[in-house]
Amino acid sequence: MPLSGEISTASPLFDRARARLAPVAASLIKDLQSAIGVKHVLHAPEDLLVYEYDATIERGLPEAVVLPETTAEVAAAVRVAKRHGVPVTARGSGTGLSGGAIPCEGGIVIVTARMDRILKLDPANRLAVVQPGVINLDISKAAAPHGLYYAPDPSSQKACSIGGNVAQNAGGPHTLRYGSTVNHVLGLEIVTPDGDIVTLGGEALGAPGYDLTGLVVGSEGTLAIVTAVVVRLLPQAQATITLLAVFDEVRQASEAVSAIIAAGVLPAALEMIDGKTMQAVEPFVNAGYPPDADAALLIEVEGLEEETSEQAEAVRATCEVSGAREIRIGMSPDEREKLWAGRKGALGALGRLAPSYYILDGVVPRTRLPDVLSGVYEACERYDMPVANVFHAGDGNLHPNLMFDDRVPGAAERVLELGEEIMRLCVDAGGSITGEHGVGFEKRNYMSWIFSDDDLAVMARVKSAFGAEERFNPGKVFPSSKGCGEVSSRMKTAIAKIGPDAYV
Amino acid sequence: MERRANLLTELQSIAGAENVRPGDDEFAVDGVAPQAVVRPATVEAAAAVVRHANANRLAVIPIGGKQRGGPGNVPARYDIGLDVTALSEIIEYEPGDLTITCGAGITLGELRKATAAAGQMVPFDPEIAGEASVGGVLAADLWGPSRVSLGGPRDFTIGLRVITGDGLTTRAGGRVVKNVAGYDLCKLYVGSLGTLAVITEATFKVQPVPKATRELAFTAASAADACGIAGESLMRGLSLQSAVVTRADERWRLDITLAGSEAAVERSAREFASLSGDREQETGDKIGHVEGGLIGVRVAAPPSELPALLEGLPGDAHFLAYPTLGVVRLRLKDEGELPPLVAMGAVVEDAPPDVKRRIDVFGPEPLSSATGGLMRSIKAQLDPNGVLSPGRFVGRL
Numbered sequence A: 001m002p003l004s005g006e007i008s009t010a011s012p013l014f015d016r017a018r019a020r021l022a023p024v025a026a027s028l029i030k031d032l033q034s035a036i037g038v039k040h041v042l043h044a045p046e047d048l049l050v051y052e053y054d055a056t057i058e059r060g061l062p063e064a065v066v067l068p069e070t071t072a073e074v075a076a077a078v079r080v081a082k083r084h085g086v087p088v089t090a091r092g093s094g095t096g097l098s099g100g101a102i103p104c105e106g107g108i109v110i111v112t113a114r115m116d117r118i119l120k121l122d123p124a125n126r127l128a129v130v131q132p133g134v135i136n137l138d139i140s141k142a143a144a145p146h147g148l149y150y151a152p153d154p155s156s157q158k159a160c161s162i163g164g165n166v167a168q169n170a171g172g173p174h175t176l177r178y179g180s181t182v183n184h185v186l187g188l189e190i191v192t193p194d195g196d197i198v199t200l201g202g203e204a205l206g207a208p209g210y211d212l213t214g215l216v217v218g219s220e221g222t223l224a225i226v227t228a229v230v231v232r233l234l235p236q237a238q239a240t241i242t243l244l245a246v247f248d249e250v251r252q253a254s255e256a257v258s259a260i261i262a263a264g265v266l267p268a269a270l271e272m273i274d275g276k277t278m279q280a281v282e283p284f285v286n287a288g289y290p291p292d293a294d295a296a297l298l299i300e301v302e303g304l305e306e307e308t309s310e311q312a313e314a315v316r317a318t319c320e321v322s323g324a325r326e327i328r329i330g331m332s333p334d335e336r337e338k339l340w341a342g343r344k345g346a347l348g349a350l351g352r353l354a355p356s357y358y359i360l361d362g363v364v365p366r367t368r369l370p371d372v373l374s375g376v377y378e379a380c381e382r383y384d385m386p387v388a389n390v391f392h393a394g395d396g397n398l399h400p401n402l403m404f405d406d407r408v409p410g411a412a413e414r415v416l417e418l419g420e421e422i423m424r425l426c427v428d429a430g431g432s433i434t435g436e437h438g439v440g441f442e443k444r445n446y447m448s449w450i451f452s453d454d455d456l457a458v459m460a461r462v463k464s465a466f467g468a469e470e471r472f473n474p475g476k477v478f479p480s481s482k483g484c485g486e487v488s489s490r491m492k493t494a495i496a497k498i499g500p501d502a503y504v
Numbered sequence B: 001m002e003r004r005a006n007l008l009t010e011l012q013s014i015a016g017a018e019n020v021r022p023g024d025d026e027f028a029v030d031g032v033a034p035q036a037v038v039r040p041a042t043v044e045a046a047a048a049v050v051r052h053a054n055a056n057r058l059a060v061i062p063i064g065g066k067q068r069g070g071p072g073n074v075p076a077r078y079d080i081g082l083d084v085t086a087l088s089e090i091i092e093y094e095p096g097d098l099t100i101t102c103g104a105g106i107t108l109g110e111l112r113k114a115t116a117a118a119g120q121m122v123p124f125d126p127e128i129a130g131e132a133s134v135g136g137v138l139a140a141d142l143w144g145p146s147r148v149s150l151g152g153p154r155d156f157t158i159g160l161r162v163i164t165g166d167g168l169t170t171r172a173g174g175r176v177v178k179n180v181a182g183y184d185l186c187k188l189y190v191g192s193l194g195t196l197a198v199i200t201e202a203t204f205k206v207q208p209v210p211k212a213t214r215e216l217a218f219t220a221a222s223a224a225d226a227c228g229i230a231g232e233s234l235m236r237g238l239s240l241q242s243a244v245v246t247r248a249d250e251r252w253r254l255d256i257t258l259a260g261s262e263a264a265v266e267r268s269a270r271e272f273a274s275l276s277g278d279r280e281q282e283t284g285d286k287i288g289h290v291e292g293g294l295i296g297v298r299v300a301a302p303p304s305e306l307p308a309l310l311e312g313l314p315g316d317a318h319f320l321a322y323p324t325l326g327v328v329r330l331r332l333k334d335e336g337e338l339p340p341l342v343a344m345g346a347v348v349e350d351a352p353p354d355v356k357r358r359i360d361v362f363g364p365e366p367l368s369s370a371t372g373g374l375m376r377s378i379k380a381q382l383d384p385n386g387v388l389s390p391g392r393f394v395g396r397l
């Protein structure tokens, strides 16, 4: 089985690629070339291999990859696919953590990387219109001179595309206060499975009709390909205070999470870093984490100076009552950055502990956090699998990182098995199988744990209403017994692309 | 007559004799009264009623707080009024989770009371009447000036239980604040005016009630002036809960509500006062909604275009605008005032039945063909026989 890392052209993978590609009608490639230009259609096996994975464990090879520059080209490519009866999978930056961008059933991959223009920045109306390939952070950078920013901040924001964010309804540390992607998208331009270009929502509020914008956000590329996004921009906060509260026990920290909320404070971010993570991070980041503490909370409050200092004081007092042994407060950008350094450097540091890791994403009601976390540690111990927890505690959004060696036969499968068990814990606690990374391929068979057959049937009907059937991103979101290529681990490679401060 | 007698007995056998009665004007929608009204005691019974209607092609309209004359076209048909007010329990409320689940028949007033006890609130706009039912407010996607700070119903509705047109009882979303599993069908159901599904249960995100609120009002020189101060206070991050611009006797007025901690409200009030310079401070009651008239209309525009739109309104226009949202609500004295507004894309939010019968409240061409096509297919998928609130929605769906 191929490993993460480089792939040589001598790899048996290429034979597999060539074998798969043999039956592809040359006319499909020709039609795509005439639709969007020879240069932007890839079909040589060595070119395709880059597009068979995202940041997860599965892989699947497309027949062709196209890199359109305009909406019209996307529509043209979709129509070619329809004519040839092959599926289409959209792809942004490939940082997805649920196998969403993997062409499980082959076909065409439409990559939005060249659709990377900010079409309009309208500070007066606090919005921007952007192409799907624009990188999340670049929107905030462009808006910054106007005192505005784009609020959803997935930890991958230096690399992930807004199209991918829309497809996944991405969240981030600040979702607690500001909501996920869906709360910040005013309108979309999409291409339907028939190749029609349709505008949904728009720059003014309250267009009559069903909220198709809200429906398409989070539909993981199965209903439509997003070709432009109208995003809402927020004024930058006047003041921000960051606190780090260190606890001897995980349970104290997770109880403090609920206590803070109960005190009537809604922080902008409320993150937890467990002992394992702190031990891994400390040697590299020197964040000053005590080596013997079991957990820390990183809490950020935002608003007017008066409000933030009041809230910071309430948070401090609450953490103290919950048993925090030490509380550090960062007021200046430098001090705050230092407190965040450990959180942001976590993944990079964990990557040094094992050849591979696997990031899970589950949600539980906040008050169930203490019990579910104990359950996670217990399960990992049973599997003898090292785990580090670093996550969006305020939302009850867990991200256990399982550390393993993908060169050991069967290790990846065991990771998936343990992952499934942890997902069960979340569901049994009244939670969900994903808070921000999406269902994708990986979790499609867990959907029936939280939705009845009728619930899923209604979702499938909505998919039919878009004429989507299995034409856009087949094999995703809905339960199915079909496999998706092979299992390997690209997570580390993909995360490395984001840079040394990639974090979840 | 015979048909009606049958319908009553059929419904009685489904939902219990005590829960069925002949339809009357109390349950009329836009002047159309149903043949029968049923008030099921359980979600299962409600689903059975919908299945019966679906099998017999009878038109069903869900009824909650009986708020009259609101959004939507005159129903094309109306046989059964499905009164959901018996489904009004608080099903689960864990303040620490910041979520609450309740039956769709509960009134906003009761919901407000339940959450207030824990110092929390479901952020429905404070201006929405307490008698309105949760299901009705969601179906109509009602929101008000506080949307700028608290969001609209779609922003804080995280889960719904509904009955589709063919009688499936299904769930969308969940009970946790952050959840991206599957399509978020809540977005479709909220604002669908009962044309896709009957909402029977809802889960909301709740928020802490602000510790302090304060209302301020100023006279402004022009619409641009009033809207400008509101926009600037938003950019400065002041604790703005809502802002409303009105005009009376040639005088422009800006009403704002501040909400947050004591200190933040205090500071915001100070800064707001300096922002408004020597403009005269208004006294008297806060202006929250616009009343009177015959017809309620809403026009939306990007906020930067709102001042020009407002200045262009006739001198005697009776309106209220949300400057930071880019929306103006007008009350018209008669139908004759409609055409120029309709040309600007106005949506009629409420009107008496005889007016509604002559117009499409969503405008003459509410949907482009492509978007309309998608909406039509969604309607056909969720309500295949077209029995839910037929004719009320955009494009007469």
Ligand SMILES: Cc1cc2nc3c(=O)[nH]c(=O)nc-3n(C[C@H](O)[C@H](O)[C@H](O)COP(=O)(O)OP(=O)(O)OC[C@H]3O[C@@H](n4cnc5c(N)ncnc54)[C@H](O)[C@@H]3O)c2cc1C
Residues within 6 Å of the ligand: A054, A055, A089, A090, A091, A092, A093, A094, A095, A096, A097, A099, A100, A101, A102, A112, A132, A153, A154, A155, A156, A159, A160, A161, A162, A163, A164, A165, A166, A167, A168, A169, A170, A171, A172, A173, A220, A221, A222, A224, A225, A226, A227, A347, A436, A437, A473, A494, A495, A498, A502, A503, A504
């Ligand atoms: C280190 C790291 C940290 C992360 N942190 C977070 C986090 O904090 N919060 C979070 O939510 N996620 C996080 N993620 C996951 C991931 O970054 C997000 O899901 C992101 O939204 C994916 O964007 P992308 O451009 O990489 O999409 P891709 O991986 O390329 O695609 C993701 C899905 O979107 C679809 N898609 C892409 N573009 C389009 C389009 N234009 N139209 C329709 N469908 C499209 C694809 O088909 C696929 O199903 C993290 C990932 C990594 C590696």
